[in-house]
Amino acid sequence: MAREQTGGVVSVTAMRLPGLAKREAAPARPDAASSTAHGPTQGQSFQLVRYFAFASLAAFALVASALALFETRQGDFFKSVQEREGAFFNATQAEFARKQEAASLRDLLSIHEAGNVNLTRLFANALWERDFAPFVARAASVPVDHCRAIADVEAPGGKKAAPPEKKACFAEAGRKIMALPGFREIDAKVLESMKKTSVFKIKVFDLRGVTVYSSEHAQIGEDKLSNAGWKKALAGTPASELTHRDKFSAFEGVVENRDLISSYLPVLGPGTDRIVGVFEVYSDVTPFLAQIKGTTKELAAAAQSNRDKVARVSAENQQRVEESGWLQIATLLAVLVVLFAVLFLIVRRADRLIRSQEADRDQAHQQLAQSEKMAALGQMVAGVAHQLNTPLAFSKSNVSLVIDRLGDFEKPVAVARKVSDLVKKAPDDRIVLDVARSRGQLESIEADPADVHAMKEMLGDVLKGVDQMAELVTHMRDFTRLDRARVSEFDLNEGLRSVVYLARSVIPNAVEVVEAYGPLPQIMCTPSQLNQIFLNLIINASQAIEGSGKITVSTREEGEFVRVDVADTGCGIPADIRERIFEPYFTTKPEGVGTGLGLNVARDIARAHGGEITVQSVPGEGATFSVLLPREAGAVARAA
């Protein structure tokens, strides 16, 4: 059997147990300070609800902000996608409009070029063979090479331009050409055929590149050798170009703001593929261009409206997305708030349950300690009652017997008294006894003088019995010290004598108790509590002993401490539970016998005195519990 922890035998007296009674009581209570050994629940108590509220609020805020951030990011992302889509759409539209305009212009150009080509053919067929061919041949005689020899000069802007004298030289050549015979007829015919057409101007170049005719006479003689259109036409391909002129001098006068297509067209010799000259025809496309521009404008307007529409839709979408995002965030926040509220309620309820359970446990603990105290008290009372009962039994028997026997002495004493009176009255040494009259009485005297001696002995025994009872009562009073100051200077040896005396009534006779007290200084302490510890340890020791054994209670001074050892020859304590025996509720006793609070309470009391309980044990050989108390425990005890 493992060494058992005695329950609350500690508290045999009605003394208040420290650390058990109202553990959370006001610190002013003398007992409160001794509760240090009890769990970490008191003092800076853990506030579950507050902790949960703060911790989870922080966690929820974190989650909420993360969600909000995520939601915002998603809004931004959608916005950028929308913007990219819008830009792409706009670019596509612009590209489309541009291409459409370019196509219109290209078409316009090619239509007019084709028209101009036909016109030129017409011209050529109508005028070239008869009028222009001889005139061009004549114009060839007007020299221009000397004008070409005049070097170009650097114009402002880096381009090479013809100097004025070169232009003048060509203008001079032009005048010479105009002076050539046939000019006037040709000019008239050209102007005649240009009438009622869209052709504004006609120029004719010879193969040298010199302007041999122009419906604008000032231009006759101009050099076109380096002109790209001329060169192209000379190579056999018509070349057209759309130009806009603010002012244009047409044969009918100066026109303003005209869009023109100028086409350089090769003139083929009649019936041959031989290029004999180059026409330049200016045709007016202002109305067409205006139409094209109108169309372009319409398209642009449509595109713009589309862009606007897209922008609006995208803005709407964005708004919707953002709205729905905020709605989602709001919903999420609401859900989080509800979640928090629910969790808060759960935690608060749990907290309340835990608190009430803790309170119940506390109460149960106190009740258990109390019931142990009462059980131990009962055990002690039973032991003491038995101890009292023995002297009581023989005292009662003896006293009753003596009272009984005293009856026998009434008659002899009366007779003796009568004889004594007779003797006092008798003048001489003789008295007369009327034996006949008192024979019956005298003969019935049975009292034996030996009985007096026996009665003395009986009453002597009674006196001893009363002394025994008185001794017991004194020890009980010394043990409980209910009539003394709670905290006082105390000689532990004195207390131990009473404790051992009382413990003997509870522990089996086969267990010997040896007292070996060394001289101890008085220490300031709570004697009743220490007595409880010692009683607990002694009874524990006796319970560890099966059959016969020995308990040695010894004291000695040890430096700044006084030491009380309670050693037994019992079963000892296995090493694996030695650490646990001071834990509350740890017991090796069967259920219902011990509550496992005895040693726990004992340790609390020792610690409240600034001391400690330790245990050493060799399993199978016994155990020694040592209580060390500081000599100057006064300060602690007073505070306790």
Add this chain to the structure above:
Amino acid sequence: MTDRKGVILCVDDEPHVLRALQWLLQREFEVHTASSAADGIKLLAAHDFDVVVSDQRMPGVTGVEFLHEVRKANPRAMRILLTGYSDLDAMVRSVNESEVYRFVTKPWDIRELPRLIGEAADIAKRTPVIAPTAEIAEATPAEAGPIGAVLPGAADLAPHRRPTMVAMRPDESILLIDDDAQVRHAVEAVLGDTVHVRCAANLAEAVQALDERPVSVVISDVRVGKVDVTRLIRLMKQKHPEVVSVVFSGVQDAQIVMDLINQGQVYRFIPKPFKPGFIRLVVDSAIRRHRQLAEMPEARVRFRVEKVADEAAESLRRDIELAAGQLVPAGAGPMGPVPAGSAPEGGLLSRVSGGLRRLFGG
């Protein structure tokens, strides 16, 4: 010395107690004292004691253990246990192992104690000794297990298998009184195949059963329903001392045990819960005791009880009537219980009253 009423031995470790007893008893008896059980055993060999008075609490050996030795060494001596305070375990053992005649509590009455010792000495001198029944070892029933379920019948049993079981005679029967049907069935299952068991779920049924035909052994709980059975047992012992009673109880109360011995001379006291096999051994032993008592009427005084007041029968009858309202007939056991439930209440009550009158009246 021959004019003294008897030779007695007092054992107590407290010398003052021994002196007080000596002074109290020396006029009427030849008193020997011993301050320890060992000294007491030595004296047993030297003297033929009529009565042995022992204290329960002594160093080394308890009073119960000592009286157990006395019973073996000198079965003729009547045994009285002196107790300072009640120790249930010791008292149960003193009933079952030492078969004490009386418990006497300290402090004793100086008139009552000599009277009781005188009565015991008288019985010891006048009545023949009954051989102690076989001791029941507590270990046996555990090994025996549910005997009733395994063994078919007493006739087929090999003696070595059940050495202690006696065959029931036709006129012998057992009355089992318990309001717990489970207990009744368990006991019946253990005993039913070899022993004639009648069951009663309440005292009215018990009285009827007792009235119907004599029983040899009464097995009962201390309380049945709300009624205290000890009065019935006391009355039975007083009026029908040959009936051996075995009492079991779930209530651990030393005073009950003390009363059962002093006033009921119960044969055995069995704390509940018990092992079924144990009951069988107890019953077997009780039947043997019943036969001894039946065969030797003069030996019955050895188990004489304190006089039960006449009103006990009356109060028992009242209690039975009060409880009659809540009567529950015993479940139909194999031996057929008393068919109390079928009788109208008035008839039942009158039958109970009649039964009580016939059993204990006059």
